[in-house]
Amino acid sequence: MVMTPAYLAAGEPLLRTAGVALCGLIPAAYVAWATAPFVASVHLHLPPYARHSRAILERFARTAPPNTRLDVTTMSLIGKPRVSAFTLSDLRPATATATATAIIGWDNMGLRRRLGTVNYLRDTAIVDRKRKWWRFRAVGGFNIQEHPDVRQRDRNLKTAWVWGVVREGIERRAKGVVGKL
Template identity: 40%
Template sequence: FPERLLVYHAGTGRTVFLGALKVTTIFIATFFCAVLGPTYFYAENEPPWVSITVILSGIIPMISVIYITSPFVTYIHLRLPPFVRNSHELLKRFTKTLPRDAQIDITTMNVLGKPRVARMKIQDLAAAHERFGLVNYERDTRAIDGKRRWWMGRAVRQFGVHGGKGSVVGGEAWKDIQAAIAKRAEKGVRVNTSP
């Protein structure tokens, strides 16, 4: 097995559709704000409020799409230690009893649809129900954001893992990770030690 083992994939069709939707709404908002808005503003037979309405009709869909799709998770990779990479049986045992320092890489999409990877320990994730159910996992990023430079932007805090499938060991690896997160939530244990 590779060092970064794919344990969850949201699906190529869904990922491509959401990436295209994000870029399309940005182009539409740009067209409405740069072309149509000024055209209606300088038109002699149109009142000024029409141009504001036109600009808002381009901006509101873009903001809605960005808000809805920002937590969407495309991939989750489990980082495997060297001793686990040689055997299915060892992999099953490893995922059933995940150590405290087990790490995952969660890939989301930025505003333009470009992949954005967040590496964290599994213990840093907690179950959540935010943004009308679009977010089902979150992590505390205050310590990470405090160390980041201002131009790097904030660390990804919310994740939406919906549908998709686990591709390793019949999907068992991702189910085991979900079970470990749920078990930690039941105990009320949540430690943030991410760098």
């Protein structure tokens, strides 16, 4: 893309100039498409009582009700955060949903849920119907990294273990396992 003005100024044929421009646009478009589902942060809305101690927080995380609010932040290509707010019941593991490609798009192709990067899905059909036509569609696929050893790796994240517990609950709910823990 940087070379395109130089090609135009030099009087190169338009077809060659267009080829040079595409050589710059295609990688940028691929990076924008492939990295869109990567999650920067997950914020779990806690009730006040769950903030008093680690034991109570763990108990809440293990038995989090389906209406618990989540804010999942992904980053756009230009670095602008995009927050998706929904409930735990809206989130499903990508392998547990037969209609995953319909949620992500691309009909039955889905390109294997963005080349295997999507591991959580949510149905955005209702949200998209309510949006204005000029707004971006809601994010339906997420890549939330799985790090069981996050406490040893990063000392700044004091409660990162909560996501692992919540993730287990999401997977149990998707399998239909309900009962005592």
